[in-house]
Amino acid sequence: MVIICALGAASQDVFLSGKGISSQLDASSNEYVEEFKLGAKLNVEHVLFATGGGATNAAVTFSRQGLEASFIGRVGKDIAGHGVLSELDKEHVDTSKTIYDEVLGTQYSTILVTESGERTILVYRGAAQAHTAKEYEEIDFKSYGWLYVSSFGGAYEALDIIFDHAKKSGIKIAFNPGQAELDQPELLKGLLEDVEVLLLNKDEAALVVEGSSSEELAHHLLHYVPVAVVSDGPNGVVATDGKTIIEAGMYEDVPVIDRTGAGDAFGSGFVSQYAQGKSIKEAVVFGSANSTSVVTKFGAKEGILHQGTVLHDMPVKEREF
Numbered sequence: 001m002v003i004i005c006a007l008g009a010a011s012q013d014v015f016l017s018g019k020g021i022s023s024q025l026d027a028s029s030n031e032y033v034e035e036f037k038l039g040a041k042l043n044v045e046h047v048l049f050a051t052g053g054g055a056t057n058a059a060v061t062f063s064r065q066g067l068e069a070s071f072i073g074r075v076g077k078d079i080a081g082h083g084v085l086s087e088l089d090k091e092h093v094d095t096s097k098t099i100y101d102e103v104l105g106t107q108y109s110t111i112l113v114t115e116s117g118e119r120t121i122l123v124y125r126g127a128a129q130a131h132t133a134k135e136y137e138e139i140d141f142k143s144y145g146w147l148y149v150s151s152f153g154g155a156y157e158a159l160d161i162i163f164d165h166a167k168k169s170g171i172k173i174a175f176n177p178g179q180a181e182l183d184q185p186e187l188l189k190g191l192l193e194d195v196e197v198l199l200l201n202k203d204e205a206a207l208v209v210e211g212s213s214s215e216e217l218a219h220h221l222l223h224y225v226p227v228a229v230v231s232d233g234p235n236g237v238v239a240t241d242g243k244t245i246i247e248a249g250m251y252e253d254v255p256v257i258d259r260t261g262a263g264d265a266f267g268s269g270f271v272s273q274y275a276q277g278k279s280i281k282e283a284v285v286f287g288s289a290n291s292t293s294v295v296t297k298f299g300a301k302e303g304i305l306h307q308g309t310v311l312h313d314m315p316v317k318e319r320e321f
């Protein structure tokens with residue numbers, strides 16, 4: 001059985017939606033914005049509490065897919081932290097190595113969801129961005145076969161320790177870095193020699209390597225890692241291991257209710273299959289199905305697929321590299 005640990009953020013998410021929360025095209029930037037008049041009181045029709053944070057979302061994919069899953073990350077000593085951990089317990093994710101912050105609270109996100117399923121997130125990162133190298137020096141990683149590393153709040157000293165541990169023990173790493181890691185691309189590149197699978201969306205990939213198409217970006221990422229995966233929302237995914245290149249479209253044209261967690265579901269879905277020895281094609285199809293299911297539900301975990309879900313065909317092409 002594959003033993004995998006997801007590292008990164010744990011969060012309490014609150015989703016608000018309703019007519020008061022809508023987007024408009026901003027003429028000066030030509031981008032969609034959600035904006036509120038100062039002093040306004042806007043009615044919200046739906047409130048939903050759910051847990052999130054990339055590492056907990058990934059751990060739930062792994063567990064529901066029959067892997068032995070753990071979570072390591074930081075929470076506060078508060079109700080939100082308790083809520084996240086009890087949800088992980090219910091999902092059979094091992095949380096025994098959770099790090100508690102004595103001062104900072106658990107990450108807390110307020111997610112303003114529009115009718116199209118797009119969203120703006122107000123995020124208090126709290127404990128989730130206070131990783132120190134020392135606390136990771138003390139953790140025993142040896143029992144894991146894989147690490148799935150997601151947003152780490154730019155804590156490169158802690159990441160160095162984790163990646164060193166993994167290298168020494170022959171543990172494979174899948175990496176889906178967060179914005180704070182991507183803000184320092186040179187430090188990021190320094191970590192990539194120990195990474196087996198790198199998962200980025202197209203905009204993120206363009207911060208690391210040159211390229212305009214997903215294919216070109218994936219191709220260039222192979223200078224750093226054996227397996228590169230570049231996703232581009234509803235436009236699909238390119239994945240390559242240098243032997244074969246997979247180009248996939250949309251798994252299903254679904255009504256998007258809330259796109260929160262799409263990237264986590266795709267990345268962890270891909271890794272849940274690849275780590276079990278499936279081909280990168282099978283991994284792309286499962287990641288796509290998992291993320292497509294997640295965007296049809298509020299919350300980042302609700303739609304995560306259970307083991308045994310029958311998948312249908314999707315547009316996917318495979319070529320020799």
Ligand SMILES: Nc1ncnc2c1ncn2[C@@H]1O[C@H](COP(=O)(O)OP(=O)(O)OP(=O)(O)O)[C@@H](O)[C@H]1O
Binds near residue numbers: 260266287
């Ligand atoms: N509108 C959509 N309809 C169907 N599937 C979608 C849609 N948006 C995203 N997905 C699925 O989710 C996957 C990941 O989405 P995306 O490339 O936007 O990741 P991301 O930018 O990392 O997301 P996140 O903001 O959650 O980190 C896509 O490859 C696709 O399979």
Ligand SMILES: [Mg+2]
Binds near residue numbers: 201263264
């Ligand atoms: Mg992402």
